[in-house]
Amino acid sequence: MCENAARRPIGVFDSGLGGLTAVRELRRLLPCEDIVYFGDTGRVPYGTRSPSTIVEYAKQDIAFLLSKRVKAVIAACGTVSSTLPAHVSSNLPVPYMGVVESAAEAAVLATHTGRIGVIGTPATVSSGSYPAAIRKLSPSARITATACPLFVPLVENGYFDEHNPVTRLVAQDYLKDVKAAGVDTLILGCTHYPLIAPIISSVMGPDVTLIDVGRAAAQRARRMLERAGLLGPEGRGSVEYYVSDSTEQFDRLAHIFLGEYAGGSVQRIEIDSYTLTLAAP
Numbered sequence: 001m002c003e004n005a006a007r008r009p010i011g012v013f014d015s016g017l018g019g020l021t022a023v024r025e026l027r028r029l030l031p032c033e034d035i036v037y038f039g040d041t042g043r044v045p046y047g048t049r050s051p052s053t054i055v056e057y058a059k060q061d062i063a064f065l066l067s068k069r070v071k072a073v074i075a076a077c078g079t080v081s082s083t084l085p086a087h088v089s090s091n092l093p094v095p096y097m098g099v100v101e102s103a104a105e106a107a108v109l110a111t112h113t114g115r116i117g118v119i120g121t122p123a124t125v126s127s128g129s130y131p132a133a134i135r136k137l138s139p140s141a142r143i144t145a146t147a148c149p150l151f152v153p154l155v156e157n158g159y160f161d162e163h164n165p166v167t168r169l170v171a172q173d174y175l176k177d178v179k180a181a182g183v184d185t186l187i188l189g190c191t192h193y194p195l196i197a198p199i200i201s202s203v204m205g206p207d208v209t210l211i212d213v214g215r216a217a218a219q220r221a222r223r224m225l226e227r228a229g230l231l232g233p234e235g236r237g238s239v240e241y242y243v244s245d246s247t248e249q250f251d252r253l254a255h256i257f258l259g260e261y262a263g264g265s266v267q268r269i270e271i272d273s274y275t276l277t278l279a280a281p
Contacts, residue, residue, distance in 0.1 A: 008071040009035055010026065011073045012026070013077065015043065016041050017156060017254070022217050023037050024257065029222050034238050039250070046080065047123045054080060063275055078098075079123045080098065082124045103213040115143075119174065148193075154196070171199050183204075184208055186208055187213065240265060246268065
């Protein structure tokens with residue numbers, strides 16, 4: 001193992017604060033690892049943007065993380081994971097992974113009927129990335145996908161209490177098609193969605209298994225780092241947080257996303273000043 005590289009932090013980014021659910025799982029699974037998190041709170045949500053804008057934002061986010069000398073990059077964002085082209089991700093100087101493949105694998109393992117639902121941002125659903133990943137593993141799977149454009153802004157603005165009537169009404173409307181399809185497994189195709197999982201579960205019913213993409217991604221990240229010989233040495237890991245807008249929203253909501261793993265400094269950065277330079281193919 002390359003000791004110097006292994007001591008470097010893991011980089012994680014998302015369009016806003018939803019990726020903190022992945023950070024929570026990473027801290028639980030890999031307590032020795034240092035983590036650098038960037039939440040693009042000034043430009044959230046990504047899911048209603050054009051593909052070209054999403055790719056441009058993702059490249060700036062990755063460039064920032066690389067400036068922090070991270071040893072791997074995790075796109076804790078279903079929209080970016082569904083949109084970033086392979087010619088970008090495969091030419092980064094460090095290992096990269098999104099959340100799509102790991103969630104698809106978890107869903108295929110969980111389903112008993114082969115009926116799988118997917119909810120995500122409009123960009124994620126229109127990309128078809130989750131159905132494609134599921135069908136690679138289970139060609140006979142029957143998949144119902146639904147875009148839920150209001151979920152991210154609701155979560156980012158704190159509307160995630162289990163009894164919140166606004167979010168519950170929105171969920172009932174968004175989920176009617178996947179519920180009618182009789183799915184037994186539902187991929188929460190955005191790292192914001194676990195914060196409203198109790199509402200989603202109550203709408204879908206107790207027999208539907210929810211797949212948390214942040215948890216699945218953290219498990220896959222551990223395997224990726226192991227294969228690359230990049231697991232960090234023993235010790236207690238630390239976390240640095242960065243956002244592109246006011247830090248007040250982070251301070252208000254981070255403990256909700258992170259639970260017992262809350263804590264660490266947060267700084268605001270000018271994300272527009274970062275440009276990604278790709279390695280030669």
